[in-house]
Amino acid sequence: MTTSIMKRLLLISNSTMHGGGYLEHCQDNIKAFLSTTARKAFNSFGYDLDGIHEKENPVDAVRNAEAIFIGGGNTFRLLKTLYDENIVNEIYKQVTQDGVPYMGSSAGSNVATISINTTNDMPIVYPPSFKGIGLVPFNINAHYTEPDANSKHMGETRAQRINQYHEYEDAPPVLGLREGCILHVEGNKATLEGKTNAKLFVRLGKEPVEYEPGSDISFLLNV
């Protein structure tokens, strides 16, 4: 994968924070991210938003977009729709070749990565592949959370699940974005924004590393 100089991404862990409205926790980041491209008002933030599901030709809609936003939902259904509408490659081209800013939250952050192998969602439909748009060469685990020490629930922890993924030697690093955490990419530079740490799982047997907001994690673009 070649990293485009022009590529611009804003990948948000979650759409809603406890006690806040939709995208409220990251509205300043969105405004700063989109300020140079958007013309009209998209909801309360001052921008205009067209739903691609309302478009007759989704491929054209992607081609003509000034910016692309994919929000939350079920990751499997979302990725299947992107494949069904033939826009996976089109989004990749627009973002990496034409510098169209891509913004995703939750499932929209997952599908932007190399694959959806580390989504938390239920596999309610079978997409033709788990391969994502490939805008970054690693995986994201959105809504990353540590186990509740008081819980008696015996399901695997998030970290255990990511370790299962890393039992496959060719599995890329997984960036756990806690709620409130945002990954901002400008070309070859990747920075953490938001209010919470991200936790990076590089590979099995390597201790995961915490990164605070403001951290430069550009090395991840070249894994």
Next chain:
Amino acid sequence: MTTSIMKRLLLISNSTMHGGGYLEHCQDNIKAFLSTTARKAFNSFGYDLDGIHEKENPVDAVRNAEAIFIGGGNTFRLLKTLYDENIVNEIYKQVTQDGVPYMGSSAGSNVATISINTTNDMPIVYPPSFKGIGLVPFNINAHYTEPDANSKHMGETRAQRINQYHEYEDAPPVLGLREGCILHVEGNKATLEGKTNAKLFVRLGKEPVEYEPGSDISFLLNV
């Protein structure tokens, strides 16, 4: 799907209960379930267990099994392995035609159903299909749990995820097996065993129903 008179299943929500050992919470159910077929000692319960991964020919191993047990693990990896080893149909045949008892816990319960669409696991590998062995004509959600009222985590609740699945009109009912819950099938009779309730999600818009241990839920075999 035709329901076999001979079919015998023991589908357990979870392998381990808080504070207990592996399969300890259901050892009485297992002993009762296997007592008529097993000859030797399988671990501490008094039965002998051969690992299919140690067999040169997994298909033959299934054909020669006196009983089949599939434990926990990652559901995607497990189902992919069953397909890779060509034993999905073989297990189906053995259980439905020859009356070989099938016992599953957690992922092993999921793959026994019509599909793995309602697993909680992370999709770390891409199986050739989400279709399960099809021993029951509905889905199971193992480790079923209600949301923690004190949590600030914004991820979907288990019930919300199951409702997403039921947005597809052809999606079958989903039986949520809480930890400690066991589904026991003898031919056309399905009974809940164990210590906890199961919660049945029939379809979107229909209130889910709680079933206590001891409940006869045989109607689910004919959906």
